[in-house]
Amino acid sequence: MTIVWSLPVRGERLGSSRGDMVRAKHLITALRVDGHDVHVVASADRVLDNLAVTSYRRCLRGVLPSRLGAALRDVGRVVQGLLHGVRLAWVVRRTGAHLIVETQVAHAASGAVASRLTGVPLVLDDCSPSAEELAFGGGVRSLAHATLRLQARTARHVVAVSAAVRERLVEEGVPRAKLRLVPNGVFIEAFARRSNDGARARSADRCVVGFVGSFQPWHRVDLLLDAMTIVPANLAWQLVLVGQGPALAPVIDTAHARGLAARVTALGAVPAERVPALLAQFDLGVLPGTNDYGHPMKLLEYAAAGLPSVAPDLEPVREVVDHGVTGLLFPQGDVRALGDAIARLAGDPPLRARMGQSARERVIAHSAWSGRARDLIDPTGRAAGAPARPAEWWRSAGADPPGRVREERGDVAG
Numbered sequence: 001m002t003i004v005w006s007l008p009v010r011g012e013r014l015g016s017s018r019g020d021m022v023r024a025k026h027l028i029t030a031l032r033v034d035g036h037d038v039h040v041v042a043s044a045d046r047v048l049d050n051l052a053v054t055s056y057r058r059c060l061r062g063v064l065p066s067r068l069g070a071a072l073r074d075v076g077r078v079v080q081g082l083l084h085g086v087r088l089a090w091v092v093r094r095t096g097a098h099l100i101v102e103t104q105v106a107h108a109a110s111g112a113v114a115s116r117l118t119g120v121p122l123v124l125d126d127c128s129p130s131a132e133e134l135a136f137g138g139g140v141r142s143l144a145h146a147t148l149r150l151q152a153r154t155a156r157h158v159v160a161v162s163a164a165v166r167e168r169l170v171e172e173g174v175p176r177a178k179l180r181l182v183p184n185g186v187f188i189e190a191f192a193r194r195s196n197d198g199a200r201a202r203s204a205d206r207c208v209v210g211f212v213g214s215f216q217p218w219h220r221v222d223l224l225l226d227a228m229t230i231v232p233a234n235l236a237w238q239l240v241l242v243g244q245g246p247a248l249a250p251v252i253d254t255a256h257a258r259g260l261a262a263r264v265t266a267l268g269a270v271p272a273e274r275v276p277a278l279l280a281q282f283d284l285g286v287l288p289g290t291n292d293y294g295h296p297m298k299l300l301e302y303a304a305a306g307l308p309s310v311a312p313d314l315e316p317v318r319e320v321v322d323h324g325v326t327g328l329l330f331p332q333g334d335v336r337a338l339g340d341a342i343a344r345l346a347g348d349p350p351l352r353a354r355m356g357q358s359a360r361e362r363v364i365a366h367s368a369w370s371g372r373a374r375d376l377i378d379p380t381g382r383a384a385g386a387p388a389r390p391a392e393w394w395r396s397a398g399a400d401p402p403g404r405v406r407e408e409r410g411d412v413a414g
C-alpha cells in the first residue's frame with residue numbers, strides 16, 4: 001500500500017523528541033518494514049512555515065497582548081494548515097496514494113483538505129481533545145473545536161491512544177463509530193540491543209531513580225523532588241533527570257536550595273537513540289504526574305528496559321502498569337504516597353527485579369510498534385500480523401482505489 005503521512009506539526013521535524021513525532025516516526029518505520037510505501041510530508045520542512053513560527057515566537061508574542069497574540073497565532077495556524085493541505089493533496093496525486101495518515105494537530109485541517117481534494121481516505125492519528133489547547137495557552141478554543149469537528153467529519157477513522165482520550169473525543173462530538181484505539185508502543189529491538197550494552201551491575205547499595213520526559217508542568221517533577229526527601233538517605237539513592245522543558249530549571253534550583261544537588265543529576269535533552277542505554281543504568285522509572293487521558297510512552301520504555309514503574313493511579317496509566325506486578329501506583333498529587341512507593345522499591349532489589357522482568361515480558365508481548373502500525377491501517381479490526389492488501393482495504397472502506405502506484409519511496413520535502 002502507498003501511504004502519504006502528513007505532519008502539520010509546526011516547528012517540529014520527524015526526528016524531534018516531542019511525543020507525537022516519536023510516535024509517528026516509529027509507526028512510519030514499522031509500516032516501511034512491513035513493505036508499505038510511506039511518503040512523509042512535513043510542515044516543518046517548509047522555509048515559510050518555519051519563518052512564521054519563528055516570527056511569532058520571537059516578535060509577536062512579546063509585543064501583542066497575550067489574548068490577541070494567541071488569537072492571531074491560532075488564525076495563522078488555520079491558514080497554514082489549509083496551505084499544507086493543498087501541498088499534501090499534490091503529493092497524494094503524484095504518488096497515487098491509497099491512504100492519507102495525518103498526525104492530528106489542533107487548528108490544522110490539512111488532512112481533511114487533502115482528502116476532500118483527492119477522494120483518498122484519511123486516518124487521523126493520535127487525536128487529542130481540543131481542550132488540550134488550553135494547557136498550551138490556546139487563544140481561540142472554539143476555533144480548535146471547529147477544526148476538530150472538520151477533521152473528524154472527513155476522516156475515515158479517528159485514532160485515540162487511550163480509552164480515556166476516546167471518551168473525551170466522544171464528548172466533543174466525534175462519532176464513536178469512527179473512533180479506534182491504537183495505544184502507543186515501544187521499539188523493542190532498540191532495548192533488546194541495549195540490554196547488555198554498558199548496563200551497570202544493579203546492586204542493593206545504590207538505587208538510581210530516573211525520569212525521562214519533556215518536563216511539562218503536568219509532569220509534576222517538583223513533586224518528585226519533594227518525594228525523594230522521604231526516601232531514607234541510607235539507601236544511597238540518586239535521581240537522574242533526562243530531557244528538557246519548562247519545569248526542569250525550577251527543580252534544579254530547588255535541589256540546590258535544599259542541599260540535594262549532589263543527589264540530583266540533570267542530563268538535559270538527549271537524542272532518542274541514547275535513551276535505551278540510559279535506562280539500562282536506572283533501577284526504577286518514575287512518572288510523578290500526567291494528564292488524565294494520555295498514554296505515557298515513557299512507561300512503555302521503562303518496561304522495555306526491565307524497570308518497574310512508579311506512576312499515578314489513572315485509567316490510562318493502568319493500561320500500562322499493573323499495580324503490584326509491574327510497578328506501583330499512587331494517588332496523583334500525593335507526595336507521601338509517591339515517596340513511600342519509591343522507598344519501597346529502592347529498599348527491595350529482589351522486588352524491583354521481579355517487577356521489572358514482568359514489565360518487560362508484558363511489553364514485548366503486547367506493545368511493539370510493528371503491531372500498532374498494523375492496527376492503525378487495518379480498518380477491519382483483524383488480528384495484527386495480517387495487513388490488508390490494498391484492494392481489500394478499499395472494499396472495506398466502500399470506495400475505489402485511485403490510479404497506479406508509482407514505485408518510489410522516501411520523504412517528500414520542498
